[in-house]
Amino acid sequence: MSTLNPAHPLGHAHSGDDAHTHHELSFVRKYVFSTDHKIIGIQFLCTTLLMLMVGGSLALGVRWQLAFPWKTMPIIGPLLFSSQGGVVPPEFYTMLFTMHATVMIFLVIIPILAGAFGNFVIPLQIGADDMAFPTLNMLSYWFMWPAIGFFMSSFFVEGGGAAAGWTSYPSLSAQAAAAPGSGAGQTLWLMGVTFVGVSSMMGSVNYMTTIINMRAPGMTLFRMPTTIWAMFITAILQAFALPVLTAAGFMLLMDRLVGTCFFTPGGLIINNAEPTVGSGQILLWQHLFWFYSHPAVYIMILPAMGMVSDMISTFSRKPLFGYKPMVYSLSAIAGLGFIVWGHHMFMSGMNPYLGMTFMLSTMMIALPSAVKTFNWLGTLWGGNIQFTVPMLNSLGFVSMFIVGGLSGIFMAAVPVDIYIHDTYFIVAHFHYVLFGATMFGVFGGIHYWFPKMFGRMMNESVGKVHFVLSFIGFNCTFFPMHLLGVAGMPRRLADPYNYPYLAHLLPMNQFMTYSAILMGFAQFLLLGNFFYSMFKGKKVGRNPWNANSLEWTAPSPPGHGNFDILPVVYRGPYEYASPLVEEDFLPQTRRLTPEQMAAVKPPATAH
Amino acid sequence: MTEDHAATVADHSDAAHHVNYMLVFGALCALTLLSVLADLMGGIEALSNAIGHFNTKLIIGFIVLTVACFKASFVMLYFMHLKFEGKWKFVLLAPTFVLAMALVVTLAAEIAVHYYTFNTPQSAVTASVEHGGSAAPAHAAPAH
Amino acid sequence: MRKAWSLFFLAAAVVAVAACWAAPGMHWWFPQKSPGGHAVSPLGNQIDDLFYLILVITSVTFIGTQAMLAFVLWKYEAAPGRRSAFTHGSHSLEVIWSVVPAGIMLFIALYQMDVWARYRIQSRFDPYAFEHPIAEVTARQFEWRIRYPAPGKTLQAKPQPDDLYTVNDFHIPLGRPVMFQLRSDDVLHSFFLPHHRVKQDAVPGMTIPVWFESTQTGEFELVCAELCGWGHYKMRGQITAQREEEFQEYLKKLSQSQFDDGVLAANAAGAQQAPAGEEKP
């Protein structure tokens, strides 16, 4: 029995050396084409951080044009458009925001959540030695690279990168004549999205199998940390929503390449080209696209919600308030998330009765979010709050998610959406949920699991400075967007000041651009801290945060096969401040003797 | 290690349930023949005429799709052994089914029932003004 | 330094609320064509009312939750020797905070339906306006083409020889609901009147009736609100709302200038009208 019961909760006694002895792998197998979920997770993390730079730089290009329209754009301008004196042409602006969103969504947010954290954390938190299908896992990472290649190369083909927005609505995206970026660039874009899709699909099948079938003994479903629940539900969302996008993508690709006409009504004369033939349906694409992409926005936040729940509980030193409601609300968000996609199409010419139905379901999705928000506050209430960097970022998540979520209510109200649809109000909304919530959750997660990844801590002070600067920069950049939206400024405009009623908004846009640059510089702190600490950070043992879940019983960093002692789980992951023990935490694997159990009668729980 | 263990479990369940595959095969063939015949023979036409105002196409469609559903359930239940699997099959397949239906039903409500005037091939109204003539008919007559 | 983080988060919320409070005065609010930035259409005003209703609800929620956040951060900052309360949740609290928001959401959802129905459901349209569309607006990269029926006639689906055409210049009569048919020739566009709070995508292959009513004379911007290619940002039109008589007068003038073969006009008005006829050989 003693082997099942690790008697060293603090874990300082063993460092993970003993785990390394079995396998001798070449460098390439170990670090490049590795099948070890931890290495793959770290590969995903580094790649996506790199892509964050790319996406962020594109965003700064967008911001430049909005603040200083038709002025020489720094770096890009002289480099690419020297003939126009460094002034970017309007179609380049459309490419900038299209590729900004594409990179951020398909190459940063989705892979950093599912790919990086999902990979690293899932087997560790459920007590498995690896993923169910390690080779598939490796492939899932390497399928990212063709996508990156396609996206990046699209800038250099005739006509330039895709320019139909990340939503790629036909006919703009279906007809090569429609816009400069609708030629080869759009085709490459579609192929890129297909590869990302295949990558995610392999990942999600893997995660589902792993979570269903490879949990450690005693790890019942309701003893899983919320991170695992969130990853599980995200994987389900991916698995069942993504194939629809892939199929739609193929149809659009065929429309472009071989002349099918799923999304092309006949008789259109686009840019003086031949009239189109066929009798396809433009709105069909929007339905299929949002059938995936609305669930996708939850794919982009649920894992962060799970991670934040873990961190808030850990650093409040208090059990997660309402664990089961938290889990149910995650599922409810996912379930409802499948039937609200039409709220992106209120103004699209969709059947108005359908619009009403979608409005109702969209309103209802605020409920599980409310439950989550209040439970986070409930967890903090009465806690013993430690303001570590992960905790600060998690608090940033909660505070920003509320803003982003509440602005969602305006848009969910159809009549209000008549006015604010496709204005900066929308842009404000989704940056609040995507950057404000998810990215802060991710920043928190990076600081939180860094010691497990590398056995070292990230610098606390630098982390705090990064948080403060990002938080201020973020809010100064995006909060004013709500006001721009109310002022009626449409999104995707290269030069809004062309319209007299918007001309006076230029100074505000300049302020936002300066803030965005501040926020961009702040990210250097994160990167510096990340790579510096990887080699020079303070060394730590297994459980630097005194946390409960399984990963903290493994060595830091865990060797191949993760656990030196097969973990057995005796309780849920949030038993902080339990009266049963002296310390204020009680790991899931720690076995208590009957005497210990009897010493204090635990208070009635919510389960 | 889990692989081996589980494989034996699977073997057990297989051995326990013997399916007469030939019977299933026969049923599937018969059903296929039925749907081919439904199309080839004019029998249904006569039937629908007898009943009256029913659309022949609708009846054929209904029959062949029902037959397809039966065939599909035979394949799933016996060939894919779903009949003998544990409860997990419901957990796994129910969401897929619900989602697939949700997508199709919504699309049906939207695309198949046009709320707004739908005109495609779009009459090249403005084009005809410009290019002077050769406009396609505004409302192309259906093929049937 | 203690409690600094609580104040930090509190400050963010306070600044946000302050910015919203100051916004109308700084002209960061609804476009100001009318006093106070009110919508210049009845339905637009209803939309604004809904907006303000939701703004009140969300503001209360926002202030409440952020205050709560700041409070717990203030009160429960870690202190040596303290131990947090050991609780896994509360059933009744969960019920309260699911039922109360549910009630609020349901209220918003039901309350707004009527505005939406008036705006979109065709059987709720003003019957006269519905029967007599004043124009067909066809979006096209990157302009708005407007086709009016000849004065005194009703608009036909097919273009008529005596139809009147303008580009990017849409005149409407004041004080009654007007309906027009929205189409697109090439890609998606969106017909957006910020001052009237009207928006509708123009979909190729579809003809969509849109109605609105202007309560104020003057010229207003017509914006394209759906990405339609490189020139999306400059696809700007103009709405001119004028009194009924002026509008009819305008149509007559338009008809005259459009079907003027140059000779008549030259005779009638002398050299003034000459430029219109000049292009003809």
Next chain:
Amino acid sequence: MTHATATPTLKMGVPIPNGKLGMWLFLGTEIMFFTAFIGTYIVVRMGSPGWPTDPAVTHIKVALGGINTFVLICSSVSVVLAHEAMAQRNFKRATDWIIATLLLACVFLGIKSVEYYGKFDHDILPGRIPETETLALDKLQRELDSAFKTSELAVLRKKLADWEKTPDAETKYAAEIKKSQDRVTALGPVEQSYKELRTKIKGREIDLHQAEEQLTALKSAAQNENFARGLSSVHEPHVILYGNMFASSYFIMTGFHALHVVIGMFMFGGIIWLGKTQRLGSQHGVLVENCGLYWHFVDLVWIFLFPLLYII
């Protein structure tokens, strides 16, 4: 890793191997993938004011589709028998059944390609079907032009022109020049009627029906002169309303189904290779079962495609 220590018997999760669980989950995603296509087809079809259903127009062959359904059902049986044989540890028999399945898959693809050939032959291809008379005449004109531009006549003319330019060609290639000139004269009437037809089409002097008749006449005249090859690429001008949408959905659905068949064949190839090299063993039970599940799914998709595309 402490594999050796007594592992607790408590296994979490469902009582099936990971591989099989993963396969079922994958099939779930596949269901959604095909739902997108089939759903699209259903709604587009219901939402279209019309749809070509006449087999003479669509070149849909119910009999071929029916036979293919039968073939796939047979292959489903053979694959399940292979699985059965695996369970009885009769690996030789399992291999044989897999071979049978592979052969049936080949038959399926063979029949499929016959069908595809028919469609290609009549140009029932997405984006190429005229849906109005104008488009049909335009297309006829285009095809006639390109047929004549690349025909024997054009080649001969070019040769003659070349010879004209070369100084001593008259003496050198006299016989050949004569032959070519004769041939050009012989083809004169064909060219003449081509030119007439073309002017008529261009001036929109004839309607589609007349154009079709004259094309037939032209073709038979050309046949007599042994010129038919050049005109075989000219299709009869037919207006098929909503034909493009039909062809698009037909090809995307059967195309992706066929792709799945091909992938399945590779899987079977792998198993056969294992079997033939005597390496197939009881550890491959899950593998064969998974291939079977996949193959049944392919069959399932076809079970729905068949009535949807061929019958309704």
